[in-house]
């Protein structure tokens with residue numbers, strides 16, 4: 290694609306990067322069929338190719354973007370399905386990230402959007418506040434239709450994601466390997482996951498320890514920065530990344546920094562781009578837990594369970610990190626019958642905070658995903674990202690768990706509590 294940035298504009302390294310990516314695009318359109326918003330809306334401006342053209346025009350012109358430009362940029366899920374499809378290697382993630390930062394700096398949104406965008410990182414990235422917010426959400430959930438009528442659709446969407454209960458997971462410290470010690474890993478604690486689904490951390494610690502690894506939950510660690518990045522707040526995201534680097538340095542040498550939330554893993558793996566040399570080492574050690582277990586091997590299977598599992602691949606794992614076959618392979622090794630979800634490349638609508646900021650589109654994508662999952666007729670759904678789990682669970686009668694909960698169970702851990710809902714299966718423990 291032709292660009293006409295001035296030499297002064299190209300002196301900005303971010304503009305120079307975007308210029309290089311835009312020029313790689315050859316307009317072939319291979320990406321359009323894989324783009325969830327284009328599939329739903331059929332508007333070229335809601336396709337990757339259309340957005341690249343729109344981002345080019347917005348950045349070349351500089352200054353305040355138009356309302357239409359902001360609308361089509363906001364509708365992008367950052368799911369990166371287009372990156373997987375693009376034969377020219379366009380780094381669309383860099384482009385949409387740059388576009389969001391430009392919009393955040395140059396566009397004044399309506400008050401309700403500003404309020405929501407101000408509140409999201411202040412609540413979601415602080416587990417204490419999020420826990421209090423979830424308790425409040427449970428109390429006011431019955432008023433959800435009122436919020437929708439008051440044009441606070443984002444808040445109403447948030448209430449739909451509030452879990453019925455939330456316990457506290459284990460805190461910072463060292464959890465030693467069981468039997469033969471093979472190494473030492475940091476397990477990223479995250480911010481949303483421990484409040485929404487604390488059982489995931491519990492299962493992950495047991496599973497890693499059983500696989501022979503000391504597990505460190507590092508003091509001083511916080512949000513990885515993904516949510517701020519989704520909102521175009523680059524400085525806030527960078528400050529969070531720096532805080533994590535300090536916490537990990539204090540925790541000592543480790544073999545890997547393991548994550549159970551695929552969205553966080555994609556952000557961690559980009560720390561080198563964001564923080565330069567200081568971030569490159571930790572980024573190289575970042576591993577999704579399923580990727581890590583595929584490398585080091587599962588602990589011995591103690592309790593194989595012959596139940597069928599629909600594997601939902603989070604976009605951040607399949608498109609962002611290119612972790613493709615490993616999760617289903619591990620579940621198969623553990624004895625589960627894994628079923629592929631039709632249209633598995635399409636996002637479920639969670640996408641960071643998309644389901645809060647774009648509730649109508651997110652709900653359409655969720656319902657499409659739920660219908661595809663139902664077609665598998667599997668007994669359980671496994672999804673390696675708490676955002677996807679919270680997004681799809683309310684639309685399904687099938688229990689939704691994280692794959693580590695199933696792997697923990699098969700290797701000697703407790704049966705996942707969500708499986709209490711499983712009607713046609715007789716528990717063997």
Ligand code: SF4
Pocket residue numbers: 323324325326327335336337340364365366367368369370371372381
């Ligand atoms: S990131 Fe996803 S929603 Fe955005 S343009 Fe690419 S495929 Fe479409």
Ligand code: SF4
Pocket residue numbers: 313314315316317318319320321337338341371374375376377378379
């Ligand atoms: S597939 Fe790649 S090169 Fe082709 S239109 Fe999409 S972004 Fe451009």
